[in-house]
Amino acid sequence: MAGTGKSTIARTIARELAERKRLAASFFFTRGKKDISHSRMFFTTIAAQLAISLPVLRTFISDAIDNNPVIFKRGLREQWNQLILNPLKNAPAQSIQLIVVIDALDECDNIKDIQLILLLLEEAKDLKTVRIKIFLTSRPEIPIFDGFRQLSGGVYQDFILHNIPLDTVNADISTFFRQKLSPLKAKHGLGTPWPDEQIIEQLVERAAGLFIYAATTLRFIEDGIDGPEEQLSLVLSATKSSLSVTEHLDGIYTTLLQHSVLGKRGYQECEQLAGRFREVVGSIVVMFNTMPARDLAQLLQIPFRIVSSTLNLLRSVLNVPENESQPVRLFHLSFRDFLLDSQRCSDFRFLIDEKDRHTSLFRKCIEHISQLEENICNLWGPGVLITEIPDDTIRKGIPPHVQYACRYWLDHWRIGNPLAVEEDIKTIREFLEQHFLHWLEGLSLIREVSNGVHMMIALEEILSVSYNTHYFIQRIVLT
Numbered sequence: 001m002a003g004t005g006k007s008t009i010a011r012t013i014a015r016e017l018a019e020r021k022r023l024a025a026s027f028f029f030t031r032g033k034k035d036i037s038h039s040r041m042f043f044t045t046i047a048a049q050l051a052i053s054l055p056v057l058r059t060f061i062s063d064a065i066d067n068n069p070v071i072f073k074r075g076l077r078e079q080w081n082q083l084i085l086n087p088l089k090n091a092p093a094q095s096i097q098l099i100v101v102i103d104a105l106d107e108c109d110n111i112k113d114i115q116l117i118l119l120l121l122e123e124a125k126d127l128k129t130v131r132i133k134i135f136l137t138s139r140p141e142i143p144i145f146d147g148f149r150q151l152s153g154g155v156y157q158d159f160i161l162h163n164i165p166l167d168t169v170n171a172d173i174s175t176f177f178r179q180k181l182s183p184l185k186a187k188h189g190l191g192t193p194w195p196d197e198q199i200i201e202q203l204v205e206r207a208a209g210l211f212i213y214a215a216t217t218l219r220f221i222e223d224g225i226d227g228p229e230e231q232l233s234l235v236l237s238a239t240k241s242s243l244s245v246t247e248h249l250d251g252i253y254t255t256l257l258q259h260s261v262l263g264k265r266g267y268q269e270c271e272q273l274a275g276r277f278r279e280v281v282g283s284i285v286v287m288f289n290t291m292p293a294r295d296l297a298q299l300l301q302i303p304f305r306i307v308s309s310t311l312n313l314l315r316s317v318l319n320v321p322e323n324e325s326q327p328v329r330l331f332h333l334s335f336r337d338f339l340l341d342s343q344r345c346s347d348f349r350f351l352i353d354e355k356d357r358h359t360s361l362f363r364k365c366i367e368h369i370s371q372l373e374e375n376i377c378n379l380w381g382p383g384v385l386i387t388e389i390p391d392d393t394i395r396k397g398i399p400p401h402v403q404y405a406c407r408y409w410l411d412h413w414r415i416g417n418p419l420a421v422e423e424d425i426k427t428i429r430e431f432l433e434q435h436f437l438h439w440l441e442g443l444s445l446i447r448e449v450s451n452g453v454h455m456m457i458a459l460e461e462i463l464s465v466s467y468n469t470h471y472f473i474q475r476i477v478l479t
């Protein structure tokens with residue numbers, strides 16, 4: 001399956017299958033989100049869910065792990081064979097057919113892994129004891145097409161969303177606008193008809209088959225401080241009907257940001273607000289994991305009221321939960337793509353410099369983890385098992401923003417501008433010299449030691465251009 005709206009469809013289908021007890025497992029790739037932007041946890045996650053949805057597999061999967069305790073570090077083929085394919089082959093015959101839902105495979109960051117996953121999944125067709133079907137969504141990108149072309153005939157059926165007649169899509173979008181705008185008319189006491197048929201047609205034309213345009217437009221109309229009539233007028237005046245699909249979407253994003261973030265304020269205040277936007281929202285856009293607004297404020301070392309007020313202006317494009325313990329998320333990755341692309345984000349006050357933002361986050365992370373100390377959680381003995389330590393104790397000693405910094409400081413530096421700023425290299429050397437063991441202790445408490453090892457290997461590779469630094473990293477790690 002390919003095309004606009006694939007993720008929404010996949011999630012809807014997964015929910016319905018779960019309610020009908022037909023969902024075997026699911027995995028939702030998301031570009032830019034560390035643990036779900038690559039394939040390393042793909043088959044292990046699927047195996048864990050299969051053990052829950054199909055209890056007869058538990059013994060076989062458990063035995064596979066006992067026989068190979070480091071299976072999670074092995075290649076995709078070995079994980080597939082030992083954790084999934086062999087258990088399914090050896091399981092007692094089952095009468096029910098189960099579905100595995102895989103969403104946005106194109107957002108996996110390794111092209112070769114994408115094609116290997118498709119080849120391995122094909123082997124499920126030969127299963128005799130358990131009937132498994134796989135529902136997979138993706139954009140129609142070349143690696144995906146190439147991967148499917150390598151499969152034997154009759155293994156898969158495709159359904160391309162772009163091939164749905166535009167009249168059908170437009171009819172659905174028209175119904176969406178009518179149903180969602182009708183309550184606003186009653187709530188605000190607007191005259192009848194509002195909106196009239198001509199306006200509905202204009203909105204549908206501007207959506208050009210994109211439900212994300214329709215959904216973003218609706219949120220903008222609902223959440224605006226000037227009332228739905230004024231907000232709707234802004235939408236209709238934002239773009240011309242002759243523009244392309246992407247230009248329509250970019251137009252609504254630009255209008256939304258200019259109106260919601262800046263409004264009619266003076267130049268100096270607009271510059272300040274735009275700067276806050278780039279720092280707060282720009283961080284959300286490039287971060288490897290989501291977090292609540294309060295934790296984000298602590299990571300960025302910005303007062304929570306500033307972060308909160310900035311986010312509250314952007315509820316049309318950001319999911320800002322009322323429950324402050326829930327993470328802030330983008331409604332759609334198209335907003336991220338828009339902000340990072342100078343060809344699309346025409347108002348440079350909102351353009352996010354990806355490398356600059358990663359570098360800034362690296363420096364914030366280093367500041368936080370440089371505050372780590374020995375026995376930061378005040379444990380009662382050196383031989384305490386991690387399973388004996390209450391989560392609240394770990395969270396108090398290593399708050400979520402510090403946990404994030406422990407896990408991702410190197411990733412931010414690596415994508416930023418490694419080796420370009422000598423001061424950053426000096427900072428890393430000083431951190432390793434003074435706080436390496438404290439950081440390692442922190443990683444062990446949040447169960448990320450293995451990632452710490454990989455980070456040191458990656459750091460050594462990056463810095464291998466300097467013999468002294470190469471030697472220094474080796475000495476730190478070995479001692």
